[in-house]
Amino acid sequence: MELPGYRGRSQQLLRSSNVAVGDLVQVRVRNNAYKGTLLPRYEYADDHHIAIKLANGYNIGISTNNIVLVKRIRSGKAPRLVQTPLSSIDNKLPRIAVISTGGTIASRIDYRTGGVVPAVSAADLHSLMPELNNEVRVESEEILNISSENVRPKHWTLMAQTVEKQVATGMNGVVITHGTDTMGYSAAALSFALLGVPIPVIFVGSQRSSDRPSSDANLNLVGAARVASQASFSGVYVAMHIGLGDDLLAVHLGTRTRKNHTSRRDAFQSVNSEIAATVKDKLIEENKLRLPRRGSASDFQARSKFDDRVALVKYYPALDPDLFEFLIQRRIKGIIIEGTGLGHISADLHKAIKTAIDSGIVVGMTSQCLWGRVRMTVYDTGRDLLKIGVIPLEDMLAETALVKMMWVLGNYKRPEEIVSTLVDNLAGEITLRSPLRVGSK
Amino acid sequence: MELPGYRGRSQQLLRSSNVAVGDLVQVRVRNNAYKGTLLPRYEYADDHHIAIKLANGYNIGISTNNIVLVKRIRSGKAPRLVQTPLSSIDNKLPRIAVISTGGTIASRIDYRTGGVVPAVSAADLHSLMPELNNEVRVESEEILNISSENVRPKHWTLMAQTVEKQVATGMNGVVITHGTDTMGYSAAALSFALLGVPIPVIFVGSQRSSDRPSSDANLNLVGAARVASQASFSGVYVAMHIGLGDDLLAVHLGTRTRKNHTSRRDAFQSVNSEIAATVKDKLIEENKLRLPRRGSASDFQARSKFDDRVALVKYYPALDPDLFEFLIQRRIKGIIIEGTGLGHISADLHKAIKTAIDSGIVVGMTSQCLWGRVRMTVYDTGRDLLKIGVIPLEDMLAETALVKMMWVLGNYKRPEEIVSTLVDNLAGEITLRSPLRVGSK
DSSP: OOOTTOOHHHHHHHHHHTOOTTOEEEEEETTEEEEEEEOOOOSOOOSSEEEEEETTSOEEEEEGGGEEEEEEEEOOOOOOOOOOOGGGSOTTSOEEEEEEOSSSTTEEEETTTTEEEEOOSHHHHHHHOGGGTTTOEEEEEEOOOOOGGGOOHHHHHHHHHHHHHHHHTTOSEEEEEOOSTTHHHHHHHHHHHTTTOSSEEEEEOOSSOTTSTTOOHHHHHHHHHHHHHHOSBOEEEEEEEOSSSSSEEEEEETTSEEEOBSSOTTOEEESSSOOSEEEETTEEEEOSOOOOBOOOSTTOOOOOOOOOOEEEEEOOTTOOTHHHHHHHHTTOOEEEEEEBTTTBOOGGGHHHHHHHHHTTOEEEEEETTOBSOOOTTSSHHHHHHHHTTOEEOTTOOHHHHHHHHHHHHHHOOSHHHHHHHHTSOSSSOOOOOOOOOTTOO | OOOTTOOHHHHHHHHHHTOOTTOEEEEEETTEEEEEEEOOOOSOOOSSEEEEEETTSOEEEEEGGGEEEEEEEEOOOOOOOOOOOGGGSOTTSOEEEEEEOSSSTTEEEETTTTEEEEOOSHHHHHHHOGGGTTTOEEEEEEOOOOOGGGOOHHHHHHHHHHHHHHHHTTOSEEEEEOOSTTHHHHHHHHHHHTTTOSSEEEEEOOSSOTTSTTOOHHHHHHHHHHHHHHOSBOEEEEEEEOSSSSSEEEEEETTTEEEOBSSOTTOEEESSSOOSEEEETTEEEEOSOOOOBOOOSTTOOOOOOOOOOEEEEEOOTTOOTHHHHHHHHTTOOEEEEEEBTTTBOOGGGHHHHHHHHHTTOEEEEEETTOBSOOOTTSSHHHHHHHHTTOEEOTTOOHHHHHHHHHHHHHHOOSHHHHHHHHTSOSSSOOOOOOOOOTTOO
16 A cells, blocks of 8 residues: 555554555545545645545645545556656657755655655656646756745855846746745846846745645646746846636735745735736736836846955844944944834944944845835934935845845945945835825725 | 914915914815914924814815915914823722823923923823823823833833732723834733733824824823723733724724734734724724733732843845844843745755754744744744754744743743743744634635
């Protein structure tokens, strides 16, 4: 009996029920019953769920606590992935590069072992997305295989250099598969490093791996590939599931998106910006944002340096002023503060911040509110901070501001250039302040 | 010509138009015209808006850039606040205490000087909320007058002690007026310090001061007073405007709310929780949450100690591991980490965190996603962090977790008690994990 991925309670139940992965089974729970093909399990460590694929193609997980009976309807073979031979893909189709960095998104299930194997070859990727076989020709490059919480600025440099190289080969678009945890940071980083990139560069991840009930892996990957090959805009974006259904994708500006839920498939949101586009099946609907258009690859160069001597300080009541002394000693060159409200922090920190600025550190202000704009001319606290040289960063996300600070410090040397570049809108990260409207909310 | 609060361009325009505050004026803009009473201005430093009150009672601000002409229709007197004599308030009405700590919410306009004057006396407050004169009898106490970004743990102690004292006098409810910037932190702090409080304690602030177009000050204050006097539940809440109209208020659990916009009136949201109630005019609709009910004041005691040797560390790529060494040296006793996704941080920080834990620091994990729950058993990174003793804090907001850590360390000494209290749901701050549902999203 093959039961890959099952252990403990679920394995025991399936063994005693005499069923194997691939069998068509009936699973009775208290007030209901499900019929489907028993799937292998992996990744999730829990030992008390079984997974079946229903006739409608939907995968569900059922807790062993609720299961009254598992019955085999007929024996079956564990499903195996059918490889798409690359020779069957028309070589006149638009070409996209899929650059793998890790995460579960571009993984395929090894049905023999029940394990997850990175889908790194172009043939693997075509096999995962057979619906694209007549639309794009995938080329692939694995540059990293790490969890995204381990991504560091040096990895952004590697990603940017890889995209630059792929652009030079005449790709129509690039997809970067990435874990979701820090995908927002990486997308912001590449938005700056790849300023002027002539094609779309689409980050994509998945919140649920492909063996899980209602996985978003395939939807996201197919949608990202379509945007990369077909969108009229260029630049760096994140493509992820949105909405309550199983078929809608949002394309977020790389500088404006954030993972706003730990586990939901629609975790990514655009903050302080509209989304750039939606994707539903083959239909890409682009919003009327002013986005850069596709251009010629001939003279594109990435600016992929990041200086990681930068710190993000989120304000909270009782924040220790000596933290800034520590940052000075550590030779930090830039600090992004996540202040309260319109860009405030307690008066007892102002002196420490002035010392940091006087020692040459660039200090920018964002808001821990996430939504809205810092506006430091309204209250005394804000005006005092402006006076000592804190730079208001408008409606930029704190995470994007942090990454931009690393990029600016990596690419500019003169203080006035550093400041003017920080507050300049380079990649959609800042919206110019709208004048107060009559009767505005 | 009285033009209190006006300066620069707006003052010049009004002077040359020969109008004064209190006059009925017509203001022509490019494609429109407005008729209303010229209001004084204050607080906002800008010099290029004029404010008028329309016949429907709505205040609007108009940019001088758009103004073609200002014309006096008839002269008027600057409005003056009519004081409600306290002797006119029925002393059998429910009693509420309004405790002022600062912020613009409980301010009245001094129409003579154009300045904002704190509304601290009960007569002032009744004058601001004449609609309540037949509903509640207000008593007032000013304990602070500070911007909320300057609120520190010692101020939470003062607030909690003041509420305890007011409870002992038999109040039906308490309203605490507070600046919005750190109101979420303070509400969380008092949720713990006032565990078991037998009456509703309602924090209230305003995003727009009462001279501003579409101010929420009066709506919020009246609504908060009604909830304090009438709600069937007890405990600590935040009452603030929600929705797109001018008449709806949400009552958020003190441990679950956060300022999620820098300037909108509906900035406060409940995160990972439903709201406790809505207020529309006189109607309070309570949700079916399990909330503590009103009880007897006889044996209530606040536990208002906070230990501020606690730090909040928001993870970001390139976070310096030596930060934890700095925190150890500063004799920090508790650290709340805002990790990525389900509760992760880069592997190169694990050793530094282990050292902190081994030195006796309590380390709890929350997520910078805001929404959702940490779940550290899913990926290796999470399991490694659990192994070294990091405590997963479920779906608690990072800010609430920080404040709870300060309170737990201030009130418990034994390590096992500290940990078990941290992960226990005391004031609605944690929802127990729901079992995986079949076909769940």
